[in-house]
Amino acid sequence: MKRNTLLARYAESLFWMGRYLERVENLARLIDVTQNFESPGREAESWFAMIRINADEEGFAKGGLPPTADNVKRFYLLDRDNPTGIPASLEAARTNARTLRPLISTEMWMQMNVFHRDMLSIQEDELHGDRLSRLCGRIKEGVQAHTGITEGTFYRDQGWDFYQLGRLIERADQTTRLLDIRYHLLVPGEAAERKLAELTQWGGVLRAVAGYHAFRRVAPPGFEPVDVVGFLLRDTSFPRSVALCVEQIEYHLGQLRSRYGLHGTVAALERVEELRAGLIGRPINTIITDGLHHFLDGVQRDLILLAAEIGTAFFRDWRPLAEGQSQSQSQG
Amino acid sequence: MQSTHIPQSALAVLAAAAARGSGIDPFSDYLAGPYFCELTRLRPGDGGAAAIVRARIGAIGLDALRARASAAENDLINLGITFTVYSDATAIDRILPFDCIPRILTAAEWRQLEAGVKQRVAALNLFLHDIYHERHITNDGVVPADLVYGNANYRPEMEGFPVRFGTYVHICGTDVVRDEHGNFLVLEDNARTPSGVSYVVENRHLMQRAFPDILAGMRIRPVDDYGRRLLSAMCEIAPVGVEEPQVVLLSPGIYNSAYFEHVFLSREMGVPLVEGADLFVENDRVWMRTTAGKRPVHTIYRRIGDDFLDPTVFRPDSLLGVPGLIGAWRRGNVTLANAVGTGVADDKAIYAYMPRIIKYYLGEDAILPNVQTNICREKDGLAYTLANLDQLVVKPVGESGGYGITIGPRATLAEIEAARVALVADPSNWISQPVISLSVAPTLTEAGIRPRHLDLRPFAVTGRDTWVLPGGLSRVAMKEGSLIVNSSQGGGSKDTWVLEEGEMAP
Structure with a gap:
């Protein structure tokens, strides 16, 4: 058999195709949960929280529109010029897939094309009422169909590991952003009332990541918010927990090193070590007392550094450095 | 389907289609005119293939044929089997229109x-x-x-x-046309980076997916070895x-x-x-x-x-x-x-x-002749061209591409005289050719099954030796009367069958 080699450009495209699709799925989850959080009379604040947790204040302000619920929905679901929205992310995923056509399965490419065409046809009226939740479901299913087809048809050489690294880094990042939603949604009212409202919100967060029932199975009877945070950060049986993502990132980096003899993994593995230490080093209670938002910021920064190490080790070489980063894939 | 075995499912499809059919033969109003028709002209050694294809298309009927062709073209879009056309800074992915009525070449022709x-x-x-x-x-x-x-x-x-x-x-595409007698003539050699071979293979795949009942039992040469x-x-x-x-x-x-x-x-x-x-x-x-x-x-x-x-x-x-x-x-x-x-x-x-x-x-004569070409830098060629300007296509040689062509039978007197002046001024810059009546093949159109002109581009691969992919790309001018088969100008394509020797399955 032929020796297994992978063009650096393909590795980069696989990494980013994985990232962009994961981002699309998570945006749909965020939109869905935001709609569920909408408290009467405070809709705009609920939706603007989404802008904040995505650090999109500046991008949104460029449009010059007031931060109403409709404008935020449009910003993420319809505005093709918003680089952090669903249309642009899907466009970028498809462009990467187009580059990867020699490598990916025909079924992967076909599903991507059909999904892309479907998303381009989203109409304004699908953003309202009960239709929004169904739209979010359709978007999630589009990415999930991609995931399933990829799992079942994509050849498992080193390309698979790069694809998974992109997905997992993005997934870990998105879970921290979803957790952060609590920080931005302060609930008014008396203590007891507030606690109940908070628990309802945490239930919503769990549902958004499809983790509600799993959480109930492992949570103590009188669970507290701290248990939810622990679950989403550290439960290595939960597919979207940060800890499981980090564990799997380490696995795929290890595969690149041991199976394919790629030596550039050292710096990235060190970053993974730091991430893990940060996650399990302190009791969750302490993390919350010291400031959850601050902690999550730190995790997001570490993930950006990790992605940068992988880029430097494996992707940077194919393009002359003088040209700088590629046009669409430079964002952390 | 290269096997002689006819799948039961294909027969069932065929029978069902025949039962649904309106009973009107979609070829009943097909007239090829003065041109050589690639399907309806009787040719020795086709083993009955052309008649079977006609019968099967008749059994499917025009409506079902259209519905299936349109579904098949939709598949092409989803599969991204497209080429990109650039105009006004916008890029549009287009499919190469596919015509579902195959073009058949006999073993002897091949x-x-x-x-x-x-x-x-x-x-x-x-x-x-x-x-x-x-x-x-x-x-x-x-x-x-x-x-x-x-x-x-x-x-x-x-x-x-x-x-x-x-x-x-190493890779050569030879553009071949057929005149009204069915003679093959070479129109052009493409010896740089000829394209189109992917459509030869994809057209066969499409045919197998969407029209298994037309292909069933047909003994034709495979194309997937390319x-x-x-x-x-x-x-x-x-x-x-x-x-x-x-x-x-x-x-x-x-x-x-x-x-x-x-x-x-x-x-x-x-x-x-x-x-x-x-x-x-x-x-x-x-x-x-x-x-x-x-x-x-x-x-x-x-x-x-x-x-x-x-x-x-x-x-x-x-x-x-x-x-x-x-x-x-x-x-x-x-x-x-x-x-x-x-x-x-x-x-x-x-x-x-x-x-x-x-x-x-x-030391051999060309097995595939050129279109008769008069070289005007030569005395005889120039004299013949000047004497028959109203019958000939006059083309400049060299870099000028499609520009400066005069088509005698369609030109005005003034245009012919202008061509004459240009010819006499610089004979070396010109060649002339007769107008070729390109062959036609039955093609599914909005009006029904109609004759459309087509050419053929076989692909040859050469390392130590030369191998030619059986068949080639049949490009069809989808507009009535048009001779322009280029994909960039709305041309389509057909699956091209090279028959094995012998009888076809009924």
Whole structure:
């Protein structure tokens, strides 16, 4: 058999195709949960929280529109010029897939094309009422169909590991952003009332990541918010927990090193070590007392550094450095 | 379906379709006119295939045929089997319209085409070797020296440079048409980077998916061997002494109109599709950038033109190529397919001389004749042309492409007189040809099944030897009366069958 080699450009495209699709799925989850959080009379604040947790204040302000619920929905679901929205992310995923056509399965490419065409046809009226939740479901299913087809048809050489690294880094990042939603949604009212409202919100967060029932199975009877945070950060049986993502990132980096003899993994593995230490080093209670938002910021920064190490080790070489980063894939 | 076994399911589909059919034969109002029809003209040795195809299409009926054809075209869009058309800074992915009524070539017809294409490729390679080495053919006055050495596509870089097996044109597409008598005539040689072969294979796949009942039991030559043959040839021509050559396909990238074909070919060969930025040259060797560092490259099937290959030698503004590539190639460390400088051989000016070129090198008459071409730089050719201007197509040679053509039968008196003045002023710049009545094939249109003109581009792959893919790309002018089959101008294509010898299954 032929020796297994992978063009650096393909590795980069696989990494980013994985990232962009994961981002699309998570945006749909965020939109869905935001709609569920909408408290009467405070809709705009609920939706603007989404802008904040995505650090999109500046991008949104460029449009010059007031931060109403409709404008935020449009910003993420319809505005093709918003680089952090669903249309642009899907466009970028498809462009990467187009580059990867020699490598990916025909079924992967076909599903991507059909999904892309479907998303381009989203109409304004699908953003309202009960239709929004169904739209979010359709978007999630589009990415999930991609995931399933990829799992079942994509050849498992080193390309698979790069694809998974992109997905997992993005997934870990998105879970921290979803957790952060609590920080931005302060609930008014008396203590007891507030606690109940908070628990309802945490239930919503769990549902958004499809983790509600799993959480109930492992949570103590009188669970507290701290248990939810622990679950989403550290439960290595939960597919979207940060800890499981980090564990799997380490696995795929290890595969690149041991199976394919790629030596550039050292710096990235060190970053993974730091991430893990940060996650399990302190009791969750302490993390919350010291400031959850601050902690999550730190995790997001570490993930950006990790992605940068992988880029430097494996992707940077194919393009002359003088040209700088590629046009669409430079964002952390 | 290449087997003689007819799947029960296909028979069931056929029976059901016949039961649904309206009973009106969709061919009942089909009139081919004065042209040679590729399906309805009785030909010896078709084993009954044409009649079976007609009957099966009749059984399906026009409505079902249209519905299935439209579903099949939708599949092409979803599969991204498209080419990109650029206009006004917008890029549109278009499919090559597919016509579901196949074009049939008998075994005997194919034998002539195959032998003719091989002969032509052999002559082109001998010609290229000669003009870049000894120059016998021009010294002997068979081809005018200025046409060759003054040609914009002549590459002095190639002079005295050896290529393996004397093969310059590794991939060749020969455009063939049929006149009203059914004679095959060569319209053009494509010896640079001919495209279209992916559609030959994809059209067959589409036919198998969407019209298994038309194909059932038909004994036709397979087309899916192309990638394997191409890869073998690319390995054969790799630099001497390389044990396991690394072959790559060099593409301008995802925005190129033929990107789908590049993807197709790299997948069929199982080799990386690279862009210029993936390659670099170090110590006169070519390397590709991989996750594990640099890896050597030995054969490059390039789908970019000579001009763009190496900015240090040709166009300095080219971003598609690889600096230093030509140097590595001249050192014999990498092979390019097709070789640099083949464009001089498929030029219109040289085309007129092809029958003589074949005779000169091979001592044979052309198995596939040219369209009769009068060379106006020669006394007889000029006299004949001037005497028959109203009957002839007059074309300028050289670089001018489609410009300056006068079609005698459609020209005004003033236009003919203008052509006469131009001819007399500079006879060497002109050739003339009779107007060819291209053959037609039944094609599904909005009005029903109607005759449409078509051509054929067989593809030949040459390493040590030449192999010709059975069939080729049949391009169809979808507009009534039109002779323009180009995909960029709305042309479509058909599945092209080469029959095995013997009877077809009923």
